[in-house]
Amino acid sequence: MRKWMAAPGLAACLALVALAAACGGEDRPNVDVIEDGGTSSASASGPGTAAPGEVSPKPAGAQQVDVVLREFALEPAVASVKAGEIYFLADNRGPADAHELVIVKTDLAPDKLPVEKGKVSESKVKVVDEIEAFAAKSQASKSVKLSAGTYVLLCNIVETDDGQTESHYELGMRAALRVE
Ligand SMILES: [Cu+2]
Numbered sequence: 001m002r003k004w005m006a007a008p009g010l011a012a013c014l015a016l017v018a019l020a021a022a023c024g025g026e027d028r029p030n031v032d033v034i035e036d037g038g039t040s041s042a043s044a045s046g047p048g049t050a051a052p053g054e055v056s057p058k059p060a061g062a063q064q065v066d067v068v069l070r071e072f073a074l075e076p077a078v079a080s081v082k083a084g085e086i087y088f089l090a091d092n093r094g095p096a097d098a099h100e101l102v103i104v105k106t107d108l109a110p111d112k113l114p115v116e117k118g119k120v121s122e123s124k125v126k127v128v129d130e131i132e133a134f135a136a137k138s139q140a141s142k143s144v145k146l147s148a149g150t151y152v153l154l155c156n157i158v159e160t161d162d163g164q165t166e167s168h169y170e171l172g173m174r175a176a177l178r179v180e
Pocket of ligand 1: 155
């Protein structure tokens with residue numbers, strides 16, 4: 001009985017789709033809701049927004065350095081590595097903000113880099129590479145060849161909310177990494 005009823009129902013539906021999209025109409029509002037949700041969440045989150053990070057596989061032979069990013073700390077799992085290819089795997093634990101991972105080669109202490117308006121002057125230090133800002137609760141990776149020396153890992157995002165400047169670097173998102 002049910003099977004027999006289902007067939008004409010489907011046929012009627014297909015016919016109506018062709019005529020007036022009456023059956024297909026049930027799908028269309030769902031699509032619109034998804035699109036609206038995506039748009040509004042992106043615009044409502046403010047300056048800290050960024051796309052989720054992307055993780056690529058660790059190259060063979062590279063040394064892995066896990067780095068935790070959060071409001072407001074930057075914590076490499078190790079203090080030193082051997083010179084060579086380093087695979088940085090950054091884990092943004094937020095809870096809310098986008099963060100980045102900038103790798104600077106410098107003899108200066110992590111908290112002594114030149115700063116202008118809360119931002120480390122990237123033209124005055126040697127930026128080796130970086131993982132660009134990526135969203136909270138996602139991970140991002142980058143492989144970088146590092147020569148021996150001392151490095152500072154930092155997040156150089158500065159947000160301005162209601163005239164208040166929030167420098168991730170000054171709030172503590174910086175750490176030393178020694179390459180031997
Ligand atoms: Cu940050």
